[in-house]
Amino acid sequence: MVNKGLLETDILPNVSQPARYTGHELNARVGDHIGAEATMLLAFPDVYEVGMSYIGFKILYDIVNSNQAWAAERAFAPWPDMEAQMRAHGVPLYSLETYTSARDFDLMGFTLQYELTYSNVLCMLELAGIPARADERGEGDPIVIAGGPCASNPEPMAPFFDLVVVGDGEEAIADIMRATAQGKRDGASRADIVSRLAEIAGVYSPSLANRVERRVVADLDSAEYPRKFVVPFLEAVHDRVALEVMRGCSRGCRFCQAGMIYRPVRERGTANLCELAEALVRSSGYEELSLLSLSSADYTQVKELMSKLASKYGPEGIAVSLPSLRVDSFSIALARDAEKSRRTGLTFAPEAGTQRMRDIINKGVTEDDLMSAAADAFESGWDQIKLYFMIGLPFETFEDIDGIASLSRQVLELGRKVAKARGKARRAGVNVSVSSFVPKPHTPFQWFAQNSREQLEHKQLYLKERMRVRGLSVSFHDVRASHLEAAFARGDRRLAPVIQRAVQLGCRFDGWSEQFKPGLWHQAFADLDLDPSMWANAEYGLDDPLPWDHINMGVSREFLVREAQRAARGVTTPDCREASCSGCGACSGDVRVRLAGEFAASSRQGGGRA
Numbered sequence: 001m002v003n004k005g006l007l008e009t010d011i012l013p014n015v016s017q018p019a020r021y022t023g024h025e026l027n028a029r030v031g032d033h034i035g036a037e038a039t040m041l042l043a044f045p046d047v048y049e050v051g052m053s054y055i056g057f058k059i060l061y062d063i064v065n066s067n068q069a070w071a072a073e074r075a076f077a078p079w080p081d082m083e084a085q086m087r088a089h090g091v092p093l094y095s096l097e098t099y100t101s102a103r104d105f106d107l108m109g110f111t112l113q114y115e116l117t118y119s120n121v122l123c124m125l126e127l128a129g130i131p132a133r134a135d136e137r138g139e140g141d142p143i144v145i146a147g148g149p150c151a152s153n154p155e156p157m158a159p160f161f162d163l164v165v166v167g168d169g170e171e172a173i174a175d176i177m178r179a180t181a182q183g184k185r186d187g188a189s190r191a192d193i194v195s196r197l198a199e200i201a202g203v204y205s206p207s208l209a210n211r212v213e214r215r216v217v218a219d220l221d222s223a224e225y226p227r228k229f230v231v232p233f234l235e236a237v238h239d240r241v242a243l244e245v246m247r248g249c250s251r252g253c254r255f256c257q258a259g260m261i262y263r264p265v266r267e268r269g270t271a272n273l274c275e276l277a278e279a280l281v282r283s284s285g286y287e288e289l290s291l292l293s294l295s296s297a298d299y300t301q302v303k304e305l306m307s308k309l310a311s312k313y314g315p316e317g318i319a320v321s322l323p324s325l326r327v328d329s330f331s332i333a334l335a336r337d338a339e340k341s342r343r344t345g346l347t348f349a350p351e352a353g354t355q356r357m358r359d360i361i362n363k364g365v366t367e368d369d370l371m372s373a374a375a376d377a378f379e380s381g382w383d384q385i386k387l388y389f390m391i392g393l394p395f396e397t398f399e400d401i402d403g404i405a406s407l408s409r410q411v412l413e414l415g416r417k418v419a420k421a422r423g424k425a426r427r428a429g430v431n432v433s434v435s436s437f438v439p440k441p442h443t444p445f446q447w448f449a450q451n452s453r454e455q456l457e458h459k460q461l462y463l464k465e466r467m468r469v470r471g472l473s474v475s476f477h478d479v480r481a482s483h484l485e486a487a488f489a490r491g492d493r494r495l496a497p498v499i500q501r502a503v504q505l506g507c508r509f510d511g512w513s514e515q516f517k518p519g520l521w522h523q524a525f526a527d528l529d530l531d532p533s534m535w536a537n538a539e540y541g542l543d544d545p546l547p548w549d550h551i552n553m554g555v556s557r558e559f560l561v562r563e564a565q566r567a568a569r570g571v572t573t574p575d576c577r578e579a580s581c582s583g584c585g586a587c588s589g590d591v592r593v594r595l596a597g598e599f600a601a602s603s604r605q606g607g608g609r610a
Contacts, residue, residue: 001098001099001100001101002091002092002094002099002100002101003091004099006089006091007021007022007091007099010089011082011085011086011089011091014081014085015079015081015082015085016079016081017048017079017234019048019232019233019234020047020048020049020076020078020079020082020234021048021078021082021096022096022233023074023095023096023097023099024096024097025230025231025232025233026230026231026284026285027228027229027230027231027283027284028096028097028230029061029065029071029072029097029230030097030098036069036070036071037069037070037181037184037185038069038070038071038106038107038177038178038180038181038184039070039071039072039073039104039105039106039107040064040070040071040072040073040105040106040107040108040109040173040177041072041073041074041075041095041100041102041105041107041108041109041142042057042060042061042064042072042073042074042075042109042111043074043075043076043102043108043109043110043111043121043124044057044074044075044076044077044110044111044113045077045110045111045112045117045118045120045121045124046076046077046113046114046117046120046509046511047076047077047079047509048076048232048234048236049232049234049235049236049237050236050237051074051076051111052076052230052232052234052236052237053236053237053238053239053242054111054113055242055244055292056111056148056169057074057111058226058229058230058242059169059170059224059225059226060072060109060169060170060173061074061226061230062224062225062226062227062228063170063173063174063224064173064174064177066224067174067177069181070177070181073095073096073097073098073100073105074095074096074097074230075093075094075095075096075102075124076096077117077120077123077124077508077509078093078127079509080508080509080515083123083127083508086127087127092127092128092129093124093127093128101128101129102124102127102128102129102130102142103128103129103130103140103141103142105142106142106143106180106184107142107143107144107145107176107177107180108128108130108142108143108144108145109145109146109147109173110124110144110145110146110147110148110161111146111147111148112146112147112148112149112150112151112154112157113148113149113150114150114485114511115150115156115484115485115488115489116481116484116485116488116510116511116516117510117511118156118157118488118499118510119499119502119503119507119508119509119510120508120509121146121157121160122160122499122500122503123503123508125144125160126503130142130144132160132500133159133160134159134160134161134162134206134207135159135207137162137190138190139189139190140190141190143162143163143180143190143193143194143197144160144161144162144163145161145162145163145164145165145176145197146161146163146164146165147164147165147166147169147172149257149258149261150489151164151165151166151167151204151551152166152257152261152440152441152442152548152551152553153441153489153490153491153547153548153551154166154204154206154548154551155491155492155493155495155547155548156488156491156492156493156495156496156499157496157499158206158493158496159206159493159496160496161206162194162197162205162206162207163194163197163198163203163204163205163206164203164204164206165202165203165204165215166202166203166204166212166213166214166215166551166553167202167213167214167215167216167261167553167554168214168215168216168217168247169215170217170223170224171215171217172200172201172202172203172215175200175201176197176200176203179193179196179197179200180193180197182196183196198210201213201215202214202215204551209550210550211550211551211552212550212551212552213552213554214261214551214552214553214554216554216591217247217266218266218589218590218591218592218594219266219590219594220244220246220247220266220267220268220594221266221267221268221269221272221594221596225244225268225276226280227276227279227280227283228279228280228283228284229241229242229280229283229284231284231285231286238290238323239286239288240286240287240288240289240290240321241277241280241281241284241286241288241289241290242290242292243273243276243277243280243289243290243291243292244268244292244293245267245268245273245291245292245293245296245299245302245305246265246266246267246268246293246296246298246299246596247262247265247266247293248262248263248264248265248266248294248586249262249263249265249293249294249295249298250263250264250265250575250576250577250593251295251298251362251364251575252362252364252563252573252575252582253351253361253362253363253364254360254361254362254443254444254445254563254564254567255351255361255390255393255437255439255440255443255445256443257440257441257442257443258294259294260442260443260553260555260560260584261442261553261554261555262294263554263555263584263586263587264586264587264591264592264593264594265298265577265593265594265595266593266594267299267300267301267594267595267596268596269596270301270304270305270308270596273305274305274308274309274312277289277309277313278312281313281318286318287317287318287319288318288319288320288321289309289313289318289319289320289321290320290321290322290323291305291306291320291321291322291323292323295325295326296322296323296325297322297325297326297328297331297334298326298577299596300595300596300597301596301597302322302334303334306320306322306334322334322335325346325347325348327348327349327350327365327369327370327373328369328372328373331373332346332373332376332377332380333376335377336380336381346377346382346384346385346386347385347386347387347388348370348373348374348385348386348387348388349387349388349389350363350365350370350387350388350389350407351363351365351388351389351390352389352390352393352400352403352404353389353400353401353402353403353404353405353406353407354399354400354403355367356400356570357393357395357396357400357403359570359571359572360393360394360395360567360568360570361393361567362563362566362567362572362573364572364574364575367407370407370411371410371411371414374411374414374415375414375418378414378415378418378419378428379418379422383415383419383424383427383428383429384428384429384430384431385411385415385428385429385430385431386430386431386432386433387407387408387411387430387431387432387433388433388434388435389404389432389433389434389435390434390435390436390437391404391434391435391436391437391451391456391459391460391463392436392437392450392451392455392456392459393437393445394437394445394448394567395567395568398459398462401459401462401463401466402466404432404434404463405463405466405467408430408432408467408472408474409469409472411430412428412429412430412469412471412472414428415428415429415430415471416428416471427471428471429471429472429473430471430472430473431473431474431475432467432472432473432474432475433474433475433477434460434463434474434475434476434477435476435477435482436450436451436456436477436479436482437450437451438450438482438485438486438489439486439489439490440489440490441489441490441546441548441551441553442548442551442553442555442560443560444560444561444563444564444567445564445567446490446540446546446560447539447540447541447542447544447546447564448539448564449536449537449538449539450482450483450486450536450537451537452533452537453479453480453483456479456482456483457479460476460479464476478513478516480516480518480521481510481511481513481516481518483532483533483536484510484518484521484532484536486532486535486536486537487532487533487534487535487536488535490535490536490538490546490547491535491547492535492547494528494530495530495535497528498524498525498528498530499524501524501527501528502520502521502524505517505520505523505524506520507520507521507524542561542564542565554585554586554588554591555584555585555586556583556584556585558585559582559583559584559585576593577593577595
C-alpha cells in the first residue's frame with residue numbers, strides 16, 4: 001500500500017490537478033481487494049480526464065467488479081509534475097481505489113486507444129517497478145495485457161506485453177479473470193497462467209506470434225453495460241452520461257479504421273437504452289445525456305429514442321446530445337430538437353474538398369449535402385460551424401486542396417447571408433480543422449504511403465494562404481506527430497527499442513502538443529539507426545505481406561483489396577444497410593447486423609434478421 005499521508009502532505013500539494021490522484025469518487029468500487037480471487041489494475045496511458053471519458057474503460061471496470069470474486073481498480077498516467085514527485089519520494093504507480101501498488105495486482109490491463117500514448121505505457125510500467133519487456137518478468141510480476149483499437153497492430157509494442165486482447169473486450173475480460181482465478185487456485189506458476197490465458201479466443205501471445213481472430217459481442221443488446229459510472233472530481237473531456245446506442249459503422253469510409261474493425265453494425269434496443277439512461281442519470285447527477293456511436297444519427301430508432309429521452313429529461317434540465325452527426329438535414333433536425341437551449345457550434349466532417357476526392361475515400365457526402373446542412377444549421381440559430389478536412393489522402397491533387405478552401409469560404413458566406421437576412425448582430429464564423437492522413441491497418445488505405453513531412457508541411461502552407469478570410473479560422477495538426485503516428489500504426493517489432501529509448505530520453509504524453517518532443521524522438525530513432533519514414537512512407541503492393549497480417553479484425557483482405565482498387569477508379573461502395581451486402585466478411589455465424597427494430601419482432605417470432 002502507498003502511504004496516503006505522504007501523498008496528502010508532501011506530494012499532492014505540489015502538483016497541478018491533485019484530484020487526478022486521490023480516487024474515492026462517487027460510484028467508485030472499493031471492494032475486498034485482498035480477498036479477491038483475481039485482481040486487475042485497469043491502466044489508461046493518458047491523464048485522468050481523458051481516461052475517465054473512455055466508455056470501454058467503464059464497461060470493463062463494471063464487468064469485473066460485478067463479480068464478487070474479482071476486483072478491478074484504476075490507474076492513469078501521472079502528469080510530468082506528479083511523475084517527478086513520485087520518483088523523488090519513491091512512490092510507485094498505485095490504484096485510485098485502495099492505493100495499492102500496481103505490482104500487487106494479478107493482471108495489469110492497458111487500453112491502447114491512440115498510438116501516441118505508447119511512451120506512457122512504458123513510463124507507467126517503470127513507475128510500477130515492472131520490467132518493460134515481457135521476457136524479463138517473472139514470479140511476482142503482474143501479467144501485463146493490452147487491448148483497444150491499437151491492438152489491431154500490436155507489433156510495435158508486442159515485446160512489452162505478455163498478452164493482447166483483440167476485438168471486443170466484454171466477454172474476453174470475463175474469460176481472463178475466470179482463468180486467472182482458476183490458475184491461482186491450482187497453484188499454477190505465472191508462466192503457466194500466461195499459457196492458459198493465451199488459449200482464450202481473441203487473445204494474442206506476442207511470444208508465440210499466433211494468428212488470432214478478434215472477439216466480437218454478437219448481441220450488443222444483451223451485453224453488460226454499466227448502470228453506474230464513476231463520477232470524476234475533475235471535469236472530464238466528455239463530462240456526461242455516455243449511452244452507447246450502437247457499435248460499428250457500415251458507411252465504409254476507406255481511411256477510417258474504426259469503421260472497419262468494429263463491423264458489423266449492432267444496435268441496442270430502445271427499451272434497453274431507456275432503462276440504462278434512467279439508471280445512469282439517477283446514479284450520476286449529470287446534466288447531459290449523450291448518444292454514443294461512430295454515427296449516432298444512423299441508429300435506426302434515433303427519432304423515437306430522442307423523443308422519449310427529450311420528453312422525459314428535458315423538463316428536468318437534462319440535455320440530450322448527438323456528438324457525431326452526418327452531413328445532412330436529418331441530423332440538423334435531430335440536433336435542433338435535442339439542443340434547443342444551446343447553439344454553441346456544430347461540427348461537420350466532409351473530409352475532402354472536391355467530389356472526386358470524396359468519392360475516392362467513399363465519404364458519401366456531396367457539396368449540396370454540406371451546403372444544405374449548413375443552411376439549416378445557420379437558419380436554426382447556430383452561428384458557429386466547425387469543418388473537418390484531411391490532407392495527404394491517396395490520389396490527392398492541389399485542386400482537391402483548393403476545394404477545401406473554396407468549400408470553407410462558401411459555408412462562411414452562406415452563414416453571413418443568413419445572419420444578415422435574420423438581422424443578427426453576431427457574425428457567422430467557420431472554424432476549419434485540418435489533419436494529415438495517417439494510413440491505418442485493416443483499412444483499404446493500409447497499403448498507401450503517408451505523404452512525406454515535407455509534402456504535408458508544403459500542403460499546409462499552401463492551404464493556409466488560401467484561407468486568409470475574416471471569420472474563417474484554420475488549425476492544423478502537427479505534421480511531426482502525424483508522421484510518428486503513421487510509423488507506429490504500420491510498424492513492426494523493430495520499433496519497440498525505439499520507443500523504449502525515447503522514454504529513457506524523456507518522451508511522455510506525445511499526443512499533447514505542449515509535451516511532444518520531436519527532437520528526442522529523432523534522437524531515439526537515430527540511436528537505433530532507424531527512421532520513422534521506413535514505415536510511415538512505405539508504399540506496399542496489394543500482395544505484399546503486412547506486419548499485422550496475423551491479426552484478423554473481421555473484414556477480409558479480399559474486400560480491402562477491392563476497396564483499394566475501387567478507390568483508384570473513384571468508384572463508391574454503398575452502405576450495406578441501404579443496399580446489398582458488400583461482402584466485407586465481417587458477418588459470420590451469429591455475428592451479423594443487428595438493428596434495434598428487430599428486437600421486438602424477434603422476441604415475438606423467435607428469430608432475427610439473417
